[in-house]
Amino acid sequence: MKIGYKLFAEAYGPKEIVRQAVEAERAGFDFVEISDHFHPWLYSQDHSGFAWSMLAAIAARTSTITMATGVTCPTVRYHPAIIAQAAATTAILSDGRFVLGVGSGERLNEHIVGVGWPSVTVRHEMLREALEIIRLLWTGGYHSYEGRHLDLEDARVYDLPEEQPQIIVAAGGPQAAKIAADLGDGLFNTEAVPDVVEAYRKAGGRGPRYGEVPVSWAADEQEAVASAHRLARFGQTGWKVMAELPNPVNFEAATALIGEDVIRQNVACGPDPERHLEVARQFAGAGFDHLVLMNSGPDPDGFMRFYQRELAGPLRALGD
Numbered sequence: 001m002k003i004g005y006k007l008f009a010e011a012y013g014p015k016e017i018v019r020q021a022v023e024a025e026r027a028g029f030d031f032v033e034i035s036d037h038f039h040p041w042l043y044s045q046d047h048s049g050f051a052w053s054m055l056a057a058i059a060a061r062t063s064t065i066t067m068a069t070g071v072t073c074p075t076v077r078y079h080p081a082i083i084a085q086a087a088a089t090t091a092i093l094s095d096g097r098f099v100l101g102v103g104s105g106e107r108l109n110e111h112i113v114g115v116g117w118p119s120v121t122v123r124h125e126m127l128r129e130a131l132e133i134i135r136l137l138w139t140g141g142y143h144s145y146e147g148r149h150l151d152l153e154d155a156r157v158y159d160l161p162e163e164q165p166q167i168i169v170a171a172g173g174p175q176a177a178k179i180a181a182d183l184g185d186g187l188f189n190t191e192a193v194p195d196v197v198e199a200y201r202k203a204g205g206r207g208p209r210y211g212e213v214p215v216s217w218a219a220d221e222q223e224a225v226a227s228a229h230r231l232a233r234f235g236q237t238g239w240k241v242m243a244e245l246p247n248p249v250n251f252e253a254a255t256a257l258i259g260e261d262v263i264r265q266n267v268a269c270g271p272d273p274e275r276h277l278e279v280a281r282q283f284a285g286a287g288f289d290h291l292v293l294m295n296s297g298p299d300p301d302g303f304m305r306f307y308q309r310e311l312a313g314p315l316r317a318l319g320d
Contacts, residue, residue, distance in 0.1 A: 001284065001319025003312065004031040005304075006070065006212060006294040007054070010040035011231050014049035014057075020300050021058040025065040027304040028312055032058070033070035033101065033210075033292050038077065038109040041234035041242075041251050052086050059094035066097045070212070070292065071170045071188060073105030075123070077113055080130035081155050084137040091161035100134075101188055101210070102127070103170030106243045108251075120243070124175055125149060131167065131183040138164045168210055172239040174199040181205035188212075189288070190235065197287035211288030213280050214267040216296045217303035221270030224297050225260050228267045232296035233258045236266060267296070273310035277318075284318040291315060 005024040007017050021032045036051035055067055067090070074083040083100070091098040104123035111117050118126065129147035136143045137157045145152035169180035170188040177199035180187045186207035187200045197209055214235060216228035233255045234242065245251055263269065268279040280291055293311075295303045 001316050002030040002208070002290045003315050004033050004068070004210075004290060004292040005029045005307075006292050007032050007034040008231070008294070008296065009035045009051060009054065010037055010042075010045040010048055011296070012300075013047050014054050017049060017054050018057045018061060021054075021065070021067070022061050023301065023304055025062045027308050029065060029307075031066035031068055031099070031290075031292075033068045033212075036069050036072040036109075038112055040248055041108065042231070042255070043248055043252060044230045045248075052090065055090050055098070056093055059090065059097070062094075062097075064097075066099060067094060068099035068168065068210075069101045070210075071101035071103040071168070073110055074102055074130040074134065075126040075150065076105060076110035076115065080133040080150065081137060081152055081157075083130070084134040085157050087134070087165050088138065088157050088160050091163075091165045092159060096161060096163060096165075098165050099168055100165045101168045101170065102131070102184075103188070104176065104243075107246050108242075108248075111246050117244075117246075121175075122149065124179060127169075127176075128179055128183060131169075131179070134167070135183070166207070168208070171196055171200065174203075177205070178203040180207075186210065186290075190239075190294075192282035192286040192288070194286040201287075208290050209288045210290040210292060211283035211286065212292045212294050213283055214294050214296070215276050215279065215303075216263075216267050216269045217271065217276075217306050218269075218297045218299060219271050219302070221272075224269035224271075225264050225267075227298040228269055228296040229258075229260050229263045232267065232294070233263060235294075236262055269297075271306070273306075273314070276311055277314055280315055281318060289319055291318075 169184035181203035218224035
């Protein structure tokens with residue numbers, strides 16, 4: 001079992017995100033995963049630095065920890081050629097410590113370029129074409145591509161790493177799970193859903209499965225619950241909502257009736273390691289072998305010490 005730390009880029013500024021990545025390496029995490037957003041989800045978060053700049057800074061200040069986008073959308077706000085180039089450069093700067101996590105996107109970030117927000121079926125078609133373009137450009141040389149939604153004209157990525165980064169595809173259902181199996185190297189999900197893992201495997205997927213585990217550490221349980229409610233209640237709306245709303249004001253409205261009782265039920269809150277392990281076991285039991293700890297507590301450094309002291313060993317043992 002590999003254990004990662006989520007760099008919550010909507011909740012912290014760019015310099016703090018880089019600092020947390022350095023501390024995560026010192027704490028013994030296997031990898032860090034960073035969200036790639038233009039907007040935060042909620043007013044209470046109030047940050048959204050450029051993920052690729054932060055990744056470059058993290059690569060320069062670390063030496064062993066792997067980095068991943070969790071996840072980037074290579075279809076609307078970015079053209080896949082730009083992501084092919086960005087991922088290749090990041091892999092070189094990190095000496096091969098980079099994993100490209102991709103997904104079909106959220107309207108929250110993608111609507112800003114003013115081209116409209118496609119249906120989920122079209123978004124999946126676009127993601128397939130984007131992955132084909134990225135793979136094509138990573139083979140070297142000049143390439144063109146004519147798709148139903150995306151085109152490429154005489155493009156070449158000149159600086160390529162010795163080994164292509166793994167591509168991990170976010171999937172909330174069987175259609176996206178098949179894309180992950182067909183064109184990706186692994187699967188990513190934010191829910192402990194065994195059906196998605198099973199769909200990925202049935203479609204031929206044999207790669208790593210990343211699951212984002214919701215936790216909130218504080219020495220006082222109620223403080224942890226309040227912090228998770230303030231920063232992470234958006235996650236309780238589910239992907240059918242999260243993919244469709246355009247701005248933080250809409251998520252404020254969508255989460256207005258989500259109370260702390262919902263957070264307490266679904267997020268591992270407080271100082272009890274058994275509660276954190278209980279939630280993590282749901283993901284391990286669903287078939288995930290890379291657990292990303294998404295901490296929405298008020299003290300990141302305290303959480304990392306808690307991880308070292310109480311969680312690291314038991315979490316790794318979940319893979320035995």
